[in-house]
Amino acid sequence: MSSAAYLQLAERSREIHLLRSVAAVLSWDFETYIPSKAVPYRADQLSYLEAKAHKLFTEACVGDWLKSAEQFGFDPESEESANVREWRRAYDRATRIPVDLVEEFERTRTIAREAWVQARAESKFSLFEPHLRKIVELTRQKVELWGYKESPYDALIDDYEPGITARQIKPVLEQLRVALVNLLGQIQNKPVPETFLDGHYPIDGQQALSNKIAAAFGYDFAAGRIDTTMHPFATTLGPFDQRITTRYNIRRFEVSLYGVMHETGHALYEQGLRTDRVGLPSGDAVSLGIHESQSRLWENHVGRTPQFWHLWHATACKHLPDIARYSPAELACGVQRIAPSFIRVEADEVTYDLHILLRFEMELALIEGRLKVSDLPEAWNTRFHELFGLIVPDDARGALQDIHWSLGSLGYFPTYTLGNLNAAQLMFAAEKQIAGLPDQLAQGNYAPLLSWLRENVHQHGRKYLPAELMYRATGEPTQARYRIDYLRNKYLS
């Protein structure tokens, strides 16, 4: 069932994976514990590792092995066939861009990120504009080299969400927009003050509580740990090493608590990948939209509910006495607060996807050449007013708020919304397929849900493209209506 070329590809793939996992350890340390003066040499170490990995993957022999493996005639349904497909995608993406362009793009990104930090601090788009213009220009060059069928945007999102296109995303987001704007109009009558849950929540109590909840969800602390960083993330340092970070706000326990639930969802996905496939595509996470579905599912569908607070109220009060001032229902109400605001990362469940829609429209227009970078702030502010009914006060709270474009990541934003849609759709399917799931969750019996996700999502790695994975798990590719129904049920009942 195997060809020699396939085995060589697999060995090379494992070696590259090992190098990248080494880099992941260095990056984790970079984000958590590195002393400030050590940063420049760490950058050298990381560049070296990435260059080695890139070189190992783009050597001519890899192209020869790929051709040979493609001609071998693996069963199209086989894991081998899927791995060859994924190697081919990655190989073509990596080899079609000349080294000069790769280097120019890296230099541009580095400078752009610095400029963005400055521009955002001063809320002056003009400081960032020339850098973003350069990024868009170079990105358009790359896109032409990669190739695409319809929109140049498709070649970008393919990096994050293999197989999906702008044409497929548009109607889904439009359907969502109509429903969300409508829903928002109905909810705004019952506001909860922003400071509703504010209190004094000592950090060790927050840690004890969120550790218990992460463990209850199924996070394996013998294969992970939780550290503190300014920007929370989940990362994988090896097959049994999925780490989480969070940040604590002593007045607002929910910042860290829901952050940990979110990152736990990501880590549970990684902990559910097949450890006998380490270093192969079939042992790797398939896409950002699927990854985000796992974080959103645990954070919002499991954690941001009245049932959750009925169950965890007593434990939470034990670790954080100030929580005792609220009933479970009040806690649920507080963490489900809906209020349009300017900043995406602070957005609630209902308005969140409107932020994404806006970004998707902007970057699509930029990459298709329909919008000039210099016109971006005005276009952003106009559209923001249409969607949210609010006037953007400055660029820091407008087109400058996100880091993504400064990093050269265009085509990334829609995966957040795809994650939300997939979460609702998977949860709907899980409720149909697991007898008594709502009761199990209400009792804190999270194992059946996790097993279902392991079986239907995690264990497949990249064997199926995201759309097929969703189809196999839920009977349909990604739809908007499950999320719309979920939000309506949750916020209008």
Place this chain on the structure above:
Amino acid sequence: MSSAAYLQLAERSREIHLLRSVAAVLSWDFETYIPSKAVPYRADQLSYLEAKAHKLFTEACVGDWLKSAEQFGFDPESEESANVREWRRAYDRATRIPVDLVEEFERTRTIAREAWVQARAESKFSLFEPHLRKIVELTRQKVELWGYKESPYDALIDDYEPGITARQIKPVLEQLRVALVNLLGQIQNKPVPETFLDGHYPIDGQQALSNKIAAAFGYDFAAGRIDTTMHPFATTLGPFDQRITTRYNIRRFEVSLYGVMHETGHALYEQGLRTDRVGLPSGDAVSLGIHESQSRLWENHVGRTPQFWHLWHATACKHLPDIARYSPAELACGVQRIAPSFIRVEADEVTYDLHILLRFEMELALIEGRLKVSDLPEAWNTRFHELFGLIVPDDARGALQDIHWSLGSLGYFPTYTLGNLNAAQLMFAAEKQIAGLPDQLAQGNYAPLLSWLRENVHQHGRKYLPAELMYRATGEPTQARYRIDYLRNKYLS
């Protein structure tokens, strides 16, 4: 002044250094924060990196560059010449052992370490005996391949202390033995109880105090940090990244405090290496005996004194209120407690080197074939009684107590004593050369001492062999009498 071959060697040397610094990050994480299940893959990552580094260094082209650089005719006093000398030493050591023997030694070490853990736990030398026999046998094979002039032991210690021989060590240790046994007889009349300083010392207070002292010594926290591990160590992860670890005992502040001073000494050496020589021998620490001199100097000559406690008493009381029960003189008395005991790592300043003498005699006899492994415990116990006047109660407190031999590290122990001797000799020279040094130290003005060490020791890296480095700094190669005088002055006055 340069040859092309030299530049290629330098580039290769920097690349290997970078790979090993990457491994150092992974090892640091392994010791501090790794989740338990992540250990096996971490071992794979580390083996991969070490194999890559080894391969890069032992390629035939490196041998060619070396020959060419050696023939280029660098000034023998130049840095280039010293670097070529050090690359040659390392290259010959790395290439003279066939791969089969390297692998057999690695396998033997791994199994021996496991066996040693078990043997020590059960205090049964017989469990460790066959493994140690194998290690000695393979080490003798390696030694023959490396070559040596007089004793096979010389080829071993050369790895840790370049240039020194068993013939040089013997008379120094003998002189030390006579003086120490004599000194011990005079001190034992005034014992301090082992529990003299016991109290309640909260960990955050211990941390605050030892951080202040490390910073006062000159440790740059922007290029380092202190974490907690079972076995304390100092390690370098990059040119501006020298980290320390310690362990806290809530009843005994001195365990961590003097541990931190010790590791700070190591880290100060590494922080004093030339950052414009990163990856070259001239930018690397020269030997274990010099390294240990730096840790012992700060720990014992600076920290374990009445002057130190006069200066730090008030600060210590602030962070650790239980310390207020003691006067500065009593604190100094407590941390200078002398009492012969069975365990090397718990030994005081006077008996410590007797422990080393014993190990040196044993491993020298083993490697020269004058002692059979099966006879080791009896030889150990007999000699221990002669030196300490105590009867070893079991092997766990005798020949099984140290990990070194199970790791295949024979020839390592004398570097501890060399460190002690070098510390006393350097301190004597510093006092002669720095006007008012005792007053400066008494006032906490540590900068002049650190500057002197930077100039006379740290900045030279491996440019000089340890004996020449000591000669240049102090006017003599390593001698026993400075340490003997130091101990007599300190403990008989």
